[in-house]
Amino acid sequence: MNIRSVLILGIASITLSGCSGIDELISFAKDWAKDKDIISDNGMPTGKTVSRVVFGSSTGDSKVDAVIDAGYMLRGIKQAEDEARNANAALQGDAYNPNAAIGHLSQAIDMRPKDWHYRNQRGALLIEQGDPDAAKEDFIKAEEHCNNAKGCLQALHRGRSAALNESLQRQFDRSDADPKCATYRSLSASQLQLAVLAEDPKAKKRYRDTAEEYDIKASLGECL
């Protein structure tokens, strides 16, 4: 059983090593298993084999363990992404059903409560639906999950800007009425946050200028 598993690990590792030939493959897999103390020099399973097979024991490096376990985390992410895709489908064309979309995004949030992406999406949609207070709550909670980490906040505000811009486009496409002022104001706020977080002076200026443009649109009375 162990030799078989080692063999298949070798088949997989060929994609990384670029080696070819079945003998080389088996040799590579055996050497790997010996290096990791999974089999002894005479090819017999060691005590570590049992623990690795049954319990998936640690590699000794917590980062590597995390990388190996990431697949289980991704399973949850994929399920939540399916809900987000359903939400997006509910907003397209004649099928436009924002309440259904909010329901799907709420499911995604329940599945991945610490993933700020879905709160950004729902927040943008709540503004579109005329509930800026609920949107604000989503946006605040989303930011809490970043724990003030700069990279996280930058990604969050870029993502929020994208969600708000999509919402803005929908509002233009679906109605003769003006879009919601709160969408412009939220876009401005995100651009200002990006300006604060940016290190490059040119990028800072670009974000500030964009924020100003949204503020002007919000103040010109061309929104609801």
Place this chain on the structure above:
Amino acid sequence: MLSFQTRPGKAKSGCLGCVGFLVVVAVVLFILGAFAFRIPQERGLVSNAAEEHLLPTPNREASLAIKNAAERSGLPVAGVDLYVLPLKNTDESILYASLDASSGFDIQSVANSIDDLAAKGSVFLQNAEIKKNNITQISTEYKSNNGSRMFVLTASTDTLRAAANKSITREEFIAGLEADANIPQLISFIQSFR
């Protein structure tokens, strides 16, 4: 007057003890089987190192950019999901590639063109998106036709680049490669080739 006959206590407890032993064995086998099939991990019943070390939100922009880069490099993308997952408290990220046979990934065709793909993989490792997003570890998992994870391989980006440039020895590459496998799934996978 009614009278009752009772069996000697010793014999009764012996039978019960036998049943109890079988129950214990069955429970132990069930638990070991569950772990061997990675059921607690799959169902999220046990905490895993990933939740502890990785941020809960994947970098979606980077994931898309890197998938596009992989496609431009000529690597197969059908049935392949790529995720850039940022590590907590650092500016590093990992790249996790999920090759899913149930979504159209064809491991046979990959195996048939492995030398060509290895060359394309070397080009992909030099892509600016990998550097820009500070990807320090790359993982590849393979999922079978029923969508279950069969194995995962991982190595640092530096190790993979060095292997691609042939600037490390075979032993050094082996030492830098880590893996995990679902043994029962692997056995059926091997049998499918017979």
